Structure formats: structure tokens, C-alpha cells
Amino acid sequence: MKNKVTIKEVAQKAGVSPATVSYVLNKKKSISENTKQRVWNTVSELDYVPDLSARSLIAGNSKLIGVVVPQTEKGNRLMFENNFYSEIVSSIEYRARLRGYHVLISASDTNENYLTLAKERNLDGIIVIGIYPNSFYQEMKESQIPIVLVDSYCNDHYYHSIRIDDAYGSYLATKYMIDHGHRNIAFFCGEIKENGVMKQRLQGYREAMEEQGLTFNTKNVFEGKIDYEDGIKLAEALCKSDIKATAVVTTADILAISAMKAFYKHGIHVPDDISIIGFDDLQITKYLTPGLTTVHQDISRKGERAMDLLFNSIQNPKLTKQEEIMPVNIIERGSVKDLNDSAEKEVI
Template sequence: MKKRVTIKDVAKEANVSIATISYVINNKEENLSKETIERVNAAIKKLNYIPNMSARSLASKKSNLLGVVIPQTEVNKQIMLNNPFYSEFISGIEYTARLEGYHIIMSGVEIDKSYLDISVKRNLDGIIILGMYPQEFYNELKKSQIPIVLVDSYCNDHYFHSVQINDRYGGYIATKYLLEKGHRNIGLVTGKIKKEGVSEKRYLGYKDALAEFKVPFNPNYVFEGIVDYEYGLSVAEKIMKNKDITAVFATADILAIGLMKRLKSAKVRIPDDISVIGFDDIYITKFIDPGLTTVKQNIYKKGETAVKLILNCINKKLTSKHEIILPIEIVERESVKEI
């Protein structure tokens, strides 16, 4: 087996000290001559030397690693990458981080394990957290004293930076769109409505629009479950039993897609029999038939923005809390009918 090239081998080849090699590798070349730098780089290339990242991390006190925490569907279940929303979000994070020389470590969070332990052991430079978690989780993370950016979180703590959209407004404009099309019996398909969570904000926006149009709120039109394709399929059965509902606002596109799939298989015509509007504008919404009218947010941009924000924190370009709110808008396709 071929012996791995070490920093000593490079120093010998370039006829310089090990410290000089370390300076070049870690971009601390201020006191080195151009000729020395070129000689070191030539030796690195000739020997195909790959620096030990763990050693570099110890020397620079930076790991160039970002932690990314993604929600789990349920306790002790898989993280939610089966929802295309998360894939698009992670894509924005990974590519932006890679361009800046960073890599990501992605995980869910077990209730009985400390993410603080993970962040310390991995020497993470920063953490991006998607979704809402118990307050104890945030209290623990503050002990890490590393930059943290919350995404889609309404944790009102001055320690954390945040990237989000106005979810309540999104729920409002989605419902208002249906109301303006003449619908009055509007169902809401949503994730579990938890205090200060994204689903609660979109639910409140739904109620805001109903109140503005003087349409009574009917709790029997609200269907709560897990935000996934399977719940969209199953909730369709309940909606089909309620003959009064003419339109549905699904608070996530993945719910809307499951709902539409089951409705169509039961010969329910969309939008002729039931109109559907979603939320997110995930990539596949433009390809399903009919195309899904939805509230568009730039999911990739959300991930990209989170990385840029946390890197500014790591590089000390930010000294105070920053909150970034990204825009949203309605994208009209073919899933809503005017009545």
C-alpha cells in the first residue's frame, strides 16, 4: 500500500521548514517570499499532498464545517428529505457553502441527545437550524457561543439571527385569492398547529382573510396532520365527505399534491369540483396536471441566504442580530376555478 504523503515530505521536497508549509496551506503567507510560496505549491502539486483537515482545524481554530438541523417527521423517525422543499433548501445551503470553502453536516435531532455535544465534538463553525424546536433546545445551543441562524422559526431570542418569510401574510394571500374567486367554504389542510410555528402563522393568515371577507370561521374545515404526501392522500377522504367545501388551501405543496392525487383517482375534477392552492412552489408543481396555483417562496434562495448570513457572522462582519425576510407572491396555474 502506497504510503501517504506527509507535511514532512513536502517540507523536504521544497527544502523549507514544516512551519513554512503550514503557513502556505493556511494562507498565512504575509512574511514569505513569492519564490518560497511557488516552491511550496510546486512540491504540494508534485507529491499530490492532501492536507489533514483535522490538523488544519486545530491550527486555525476553524473546521470549515457548518451544521444543518432538519426537522424529523416524528420522534425517532427519518428527517424530512422526502419532501422536495427540504431538498431544494439543502441544495441552496450546500452549493453556497461549497463555493466558500465550507462543507455541511446534516442531521435531525433526537430528543434524548444533545446537539450541543455534536457541535462541540465536530468543532462546527456555525449552525443553521430549520423549523421550530422546544425552548430548551435553543437555551442549550446558546452555550456553544458559535453563530447560529434560524430558518422558518419564530423563536424570539435576541441571540439568534434569522431568515424567514412572512408566513401569516402568505396564509392570508392564499385564502384571499380563493375568496376573490368566489369561494366561501374553504378547507385548510395543514401541519400540526403549534404555538409560534409556521403552520400556526399560515393558519392565522387563513383566519385573517376569512374575517376580512366576513366569512365565518368553521373549525370543521381545518384538517391537521403531518406535512407529507401520505397525509395529503388520506385527508382527501375527509374532504370528499364534506360536500360544502369548494376550495382547499394546503399550507405546503406536498400536501396539495397528495390531496390532488387522491381526488383525481376518485374522479373529483380539479378545479371544476374542488379548487386547490398550495404553498412553497416546489419544483414539481409546474409539472403536475393541473399545474398547482401556489404561494411562491424562493426555497433555494432561503438556503443560500442562511449560509451568507452565517458566514458573515463567522467572519465578524456582523456584530448585532440580523433578521432577513424574503418576499412571497401568488403563482397562478390551473388548479383554482372562479365560481
């Protein structure tokens, strides 16, 4: 194997000092055009590749951004089965690349592990997606690294954040079902945690039900994980129960998609036998049959804005807490039946 060329070898070949080579590569000082050209020619001739780790130590930055993504379970794989995460991470990576940064994607098994990783890799900034224990946020502050939270209700003033109004999104979904004549509405969600997204979305569901004079019943709430397998389990649990639901409000498209498959296996057709609405508006939802009616949030834009906010924080360490709440709206497709139309036809 060919030995890696060092900066000293480049300097010797170009007839300059290693410091001068560094200055040229990093564009740090005014160097004569003749010297710069000689250095660049030598770099090309020797096929020299700078050591980014060493460069980051000298420059004080690594051009490396950490992205923390939830796991399906502690110590298990990351949640890329849910396309929400692949879509948002893709937009973060693209935006970072445009600004000259690379992205390091990882999970957080324990607070100490990620804090150590952040310091060892000299991360310039971190984007944290999802909800974590309060101890995680407290310990991450010790790093003094700029951090942006995505979809978090952590109220610590140290962190910048970007999210949607989760309660309102779920309220819109539930009200949409009610406006279409549904009264017995089940609710499929992920694990409900204090100060978490799922708790907010459950609140929105409850508010819409009670606003219309309908009873909120915990028996109608089916809780699991936000993944394909649990969407099937929740649908099967509803089928085995004595609940006569005509509609299901879900807190994630992946739950709705898998539930539709489970219902089909039980001979229950969407939307003729049961209506369902998703949350996120993943790309795949428009290609389903029927297409999935869902709560739209601009996932790609959320990732871009998270990176922009982080970049601003890196450039301006004294930037005060920034919080951005993005809009949501209903995208109508074909998974919700209008029972009002059915009632009118029966009367006629």
C-alpha cells in the same frame, strides 16, 4: 494500501521545517518564492493531502457549516421527500461552496446530541431549518457558534433569522379562493405548534375568512404531517366527512399535490369539482396537470440569504441580531375554478 503522506515527510523532502510547510499551505507568513515553489513541488510529487481536522485546530476554523433539517418523525428519515428542503439545502450548499465552506447536514434527535456534534466537528456556523422545542434553542446558545434560524418564530435575540410572513401568505391564499367565489373552504396543514409556522398560516386563513364575514369552523381544519402520505390521508378524510367544501387551502405544495391524486381516485376532479391552492411554489408545481396555483416564496433565495447572513455573523461576531422577512405572492395556474364566472353563466 498506500500510507498517507505526512507533513513531516513533505518538510523533510523539501528541506524545510514542518512549520514552514504549514505556513506555505495556509498562506500565513511571508515566505520566499523559491521556498514556496519548492514546497508546492514536493506536495505535488508526494501527492500530499492536508489533514483538514488538524488544520482547523491550528487555524481556529473548520470551514464547515452545520445544517439542521427536520425529520418526518423523531428518529426517522429527514424530510427530503418534501422538495422544499432539497431546494433550500441545495442553495445553502452552493452559496457555502462559493465562500470556501462545506456543509454537514443532519437532524437533531436531542439537544445534547447536536450540541456535542457541533463542538466535535468544530462547526464555524449553523443554519437551523424549521421549528424545534424551546429547550433546543436555549442549549444551542451555549455553543457560542453563530446560528441563523430559517422559518422560525423564536424571539431569542441571540439568533439571526430569515423567514416569510406565513400568516400573510395563508391570508392571500384564502382571500384568493374567496375572491373566486368560494365560501366553504377546507384547510390542510401540518402539526400546529406554539410559535410555529403552521399556527401562523392557520391564523392567516382564519383572518381572511372572518374579514369576509365567513365563519371559521375548526371542523374544516385538517391537521397532519407535511408529507405525501398525509396529504392523501387529509384528502380522504375530507371526502369521508359531511363538509361540502368547494375549495382547499393547503400549507405546503406537497400536501396539495398528494391531495389532488387522492381526489382523482375518488372521482373528484381539480378544478372542476374542487379547487386547491398550494404554498411554496416548488419547481414541480408548474409541470402538473392542471398546474398548481400556489403561494410563491423564493426558496433558493432564502437559502442563499441564510448563508450570507451566517457568513456575515462568522466574520463579525459582534453583529447584532439580524432578521429578514422575504416577500410572498400568488402564482396563478389552473387548479382554482372561478365560481363567479359559473354564477354569471347560470344567470344568463
